[in-house]
Each structure stands twice: as C-alpha cells, then as structure tokens.
Amino acid sequence: MSLRVHLAFLTLVVIALAGIVPVPAAAQDEERPMTIQFSQDFDRFFYLDEIGIQMALTRQYESHIDIETYRLDSGDLLGLSLEGNVTGAYRGLRVNSQGMVLLPQAGMVMVRGLLFDEASDRIEEKIQNVLPDTRIKLFLEQPRTIKIHVVGNVPFAGPHLVQAQTRVDQAIYYSFFQPTNSEEEEEQPIRMLVNKYPDDFIGSNQFAIRSISITRTDGTVDTADLIRYLKTGAEEANPVVTEGDIIHINRFHTYNPRVSISGAVHQALEMEYRPDDSINRLLRMAGGNTYDAADHHLRVLRQADQGLQEIILDDSTSIAQYEVQPNDRIIIPFDREKRATYNAQVYGEVRLTGRFPIKDGETTLFELLELTGGFTDQAMPHAAYLLRTQPGRTEYGTRDAFNPLSLRRTSDQYEQGFEYLNLEAQLIRNRVYVDLTDEDQLKSVKLFDGDRLHIPKDDGTIFVFGQVNQPGYYNFEDGISADGYIKNAGGLALSADADRIFIVKAQTDAWYRPGDVRIEPGDLVFVDRVPFDELQAARAYDIQKRTQRNSNIQLVMTGLTTITSIITAYIAVTR
Numbered sequence: 001m002s003l004r005v006h007l008a009f010l011t012l013v014v015i016a017l018a019g020i021v022p023v024p025a026a027a028q029d030e031e032r033p034m035t036i037q038f039s040q041d042f043d044r045f046f047y048l049d050e051i052g053i054q055m056a057l058t059r060q061y062e063s064h065i066d067i068e069t070y071r072l073d074s075g076d077l078l079g080l081s082l083e084g085n086v087t088g089a090y091r092g093l094r095v096n097s098q099g100m101v102l103l104p105q106a107g108m109v110m111v112r113g114l115l116f117d118e119a120s121d122r123i124e125e126k127i128q129n130v131l132p133d134t135r136i137k138l139f140l141e142q143p144r145t146i147k148i149h150v151v152g153n154v155p156f157a158g159p160h161l162v163q164a165q166t167r168v169d170q171a172i173y174y175s176f177f178q179p180t181n182s183e184e185e186e187e188q189p190i191r192m193l194v195n196k197y198p199d200d201f202i203g204s205n206q207f208a209i210r211s212i213s214i215t216r217t218d219g220t221v222d223t224a225d226l227i228r229y230l231k232t233g234a235e236e237a238n239p240v241v242t243e244g245d246i247i248h249i250n251r252f253h254t255y256n257p258r259v260s261i262s263g264a265v266h267q268a269l270e271m272e273y274r275p276d277d278s279i280n281r282l283l284r285m286a287g288g289n290t291y292d293a294a295d296h297h298l299r300v301l302r303q304a305d306q307g308l309q310e311i312i313l314d315d316s317t318s319i320a321q322y323e324v325q326p327n328d329r330i331i332i333p334f335d336r337e338k339r340a341t342y343n344a345q346v347y348g349e350v351r352l353t354g355r356f357p358i359k360d361g362e363t364t365l366f367e368l369l370e371l372t373g374g375f376t377d378q379a380m381p382h383a384a385y386l387l388r389t390q391p392g393r394t395e396y397g398t399r400d401a402f403n404p405l406s407l408r409r410t411s412d413q414y415e416q417g418f419e420y421l422n423l424e425a426q427l428i429r430n431r432v433y434v435d436l437t438d439e440d441q442l443k444s445v446k447l448f449d450g451d452r453l454h455i456p457k458d459d460g461t462i463f464v465f466g467q468v469n470q471p472g473y474y475n476f477e478d479g480i481s482a483d484g485y486i487k488n489a490g491g492l493a494l495s496a497d498a499d500r501i502f503i504v505k506a507q508t509d510a511w512y513r514p515g516d517v518r519i520e521p522g523d524l525v526f527v528d529r530v531p532f533d534e535l536q537a538a539r540a541y542d543i544q545k546r547t548q549r550n551s552n553i554q555l556v557m558t559g560l561t562t563i564t565s566i567i568t569a570y571i572a573v574t575r
Contacts (some may be wrong), residue, residue, distance in 0.1 A: 212249050279322055502514075
C-alpha cells in the first residue's frame, strides 16, 4: 500500500473523529446530514451517526453492564466494528422507538428484546447480504434510560429516570437523599455507583428496606432486601429494575417484627424481620463470627405468652434447620479460651527483651525470667520493678490499688510536701517491687496480661540531691557513708537541715535514715531543708525569738533590781 493511501486514510479518520467533539448549541441546531465516508483507494470506511452521539453526550454512565444478560430495547446506543472483506466501523447506532436499528447500506434490523449474542447474529446476517464475508462485533455505546416509579411512605416519592440494568439500591437512592447540587444533576441526571448509603441510615430502621416490593409491568411481584445486599453483596437481594416498575417502600414502625444477632459477631444488628431469614443468613449479614466465638453453639431468646423462652443450638445441623421467628434474639457466645493471647513485656538488662506469652494469673515471674535468657553483666536485679496495667489485680481477684508504703513519711511531712506526696502516690500505685535475686519471691509473683518488667542498668552511681551545693550523680564507692557523698556534692547548703538526711532505695523508693541501711548503686541521697513554710514565716519566727530573748533579759534585769532593793533594805534595817 502506497504512502499516499496511508495519508489519505489517516486524514479520513481524523476528519471522522472530529465529529465526535461536542459543537456549540447554535451549531447543533443546524441540520447536519448523516455522514458516510469512503475511501476510493481501499475498502475501508467509517460511519458516524451524529444524532446518536449528541444524545449520548447528554448522559454520563459510570456502572458496569453485564452484557451477557443485557437485552436491547429502544434508546440503546450501539456500535459495530467490521473485519474481513470490508473493514470499518459504525458508531452511534441508536435503537429507535420501534426497537429497530438502521444499518447504512443494509437497512433496518429489529433488535428489541434480544440478547447481545442474538442481536449480533441477526445484524451480521443483514450486513453480509450487502458486504459478503464480513464479520462484525457488536458493542454497547450507551445503555438506554428507563422510567421507574417509587411509591410509599418515603421522603421523595415519584418517578425516576435511571439507566437500564440499574439495581434497586441505586434506583431508589434519590427517594431518600436529595442531590446536593440541583444544577449539576440536571446536566448529569444519571450518575451511578456514586450513591452511598450511610451506615447510620441502614442501622436507624426508619424504612422497611428489607421488604421492598417491585411490581413489574406484567403483574409479577419481586422483592428486595437492601440491608442484606449492602451487608453481604448478595445480588439476588437487589434485583435489576425494568421499564415501568413500581417500587413500594414503607416506613418501619416500632411495632414491626424484628430480629437481632449479637455477641461474638463482627457487627451486632437489630433489623426488620423477614420470613425467609435464617441464622446462617443473619450471620453473614453480621460479618460472620469473630475469632473468639464458640464453635457451633448459640442461644436464641424470645418473649412468648409463657414468658421468656431460651433455645440452645449446639451443632451445625440444628443451626441450619432452625426457623427464625419474629422478635428472635440470637446470641453467639464467646469462647474465653480462644482469647488467651496474654503477654508480658520485659525491658532493660536481660539477654532477650520483648513480649512473652503467659497464662493470665498463672505464669510466675520466675518462669518469665527463664524465657529472657538471664541478666546481662550490667543488670541491677535488686532495683527491678513490675508495672501492672490493671492496678490492684492479684491472682485472688481485683483489690484496692492503694499503696500503704506511700504513707511512710506522712508523719514527718510538712504542709508544702503533701502535693508532692500525692503525685508520688499516683506514680507508684501500679508498681510491684521485686528482688530478682530472691527466687522464692519470683516463684510467688503471678503475672497478668500487659504486665511490664523493668530491669534497670547498673551504671555504678549514686544520685545526691536536695539541699547540697552541687547535686548530681557521683560514682559509687563501697563503704562510703551518706556524709561522704554529701561532701563530694560540695557539702550542705545554707538551708539544709543536717538532721533530715535520707537514703532513698533504688529497689523500692523507700526512705531510710543513713545509719539504718546500706548504700548500694542506684540509691539516692536526699538532704531536706529547714522546715520553714516560707521566708516571711522565717522572719516572723526570728523576730519572735528576738522579742522573747529581750523579754527574758528584761525579766532577769527586773528580778536582779528587785533582789538588790531587798538586800539594800535588809542591810539598812539591821544596822
């Protein structure tokens, strides 16, 4: 084929495709003939029905068409591709009101009510009468628009235009929700698969959308269960609407029969009862059983004239055969053993840290430490502590999480320290102090889900703070007393109280007098201040002491004067 022929064909295609682009309104009003363009050099052509294309441009379609089940009717827009003796394309073939489609050169073909394969065979037979040995492929350019009626007790009843092969959920959407932009909807009245039903609408039970009735033009009645479709995707519960269907929807009243399913399911549901409900169907609507559901075991409760009735179904056969009754309450029990995913965490100076599986309330601290592989060389086991995620929980049950150790110093606590004491009590209320070197204690401490064991690092320091000149960390030296560490910290500050020096143990945060306990790495040395409430109180106290001292001196002087007067008088009398 020559270069001239190729250029002619490409020019022809460009000119033909240009006809698809929408033209201004003024130009659309002008009469434009149906275009059939041929090439004189080879047997390829392109046909364009501009009327059909312009009509298609007024609709926007965003849904999937099941072409195997689609039946053609008036308003469908078709396209053809031809291969064989003649190669080309027919675009914009519209099925007219009589159900026929006009084929250039071949004439009219009746396609109403035909499936796609049936219509394709009939059109190919017609084409081959004028174009022998030519095969065709039929495709749907644009589905037709149909009219359905939504009636009943819904907010926006009345007729609706939808695309052919639309299902009930999309067909009735605008009977409940109005478009947000009316002008946009007028320009694009058909927008499918963008209409979403909010979950609160489904769960509100305002409308009987499980018993939607659809009256067909031939008098038959079909039903739709919209909740079942939205929860499971079962298309048989959401049938396709057809031209002239009357869809009836009522409000759901408080006295309407209900059914509920709850317990070990992914989503508990209470909804309208349907006579064809089954337990397995309701389970699928609830998302199925959760992991910790009891296998093949459930309870059904209902109120009857004799009172509350309970039915226990404990095998798959009885569950499948059970006939759900109005107002049944189906409860799926939990299997507590399946929830045994308990763990405890270990942090700090052990060879293996992380989460370790335990038996809630049974595994001991000794068994947990064995799983970690032992301490590192820098571990400080005597200062370890266990954090409870559930304060106060013990192997005997849950008790008050109050820590009596927090009251050790309250008898010697001044008013300024009570706020700190309250904060301290909150911080330590879920701590369990353990000595990891005491095997008997390790075997007696039970672990619970979420417990966290902390083993601090022994950095060989003592922390000195409070009323010292240079507070901070100082190297631990065996045998040095509290006074020695205070000396290393620059000695006592001016406001220090030498009688109020304490050792705070790293293991328990307990306070001791320096002579009552041995100082170990990680311990704290605290120097308290002179217990004055504030500077003004100290000044007032100082003034009071001076006044009292002056009063005492004046009293002594007065006494001396009196004694002197008595002695003088006595001497004068005895002479």
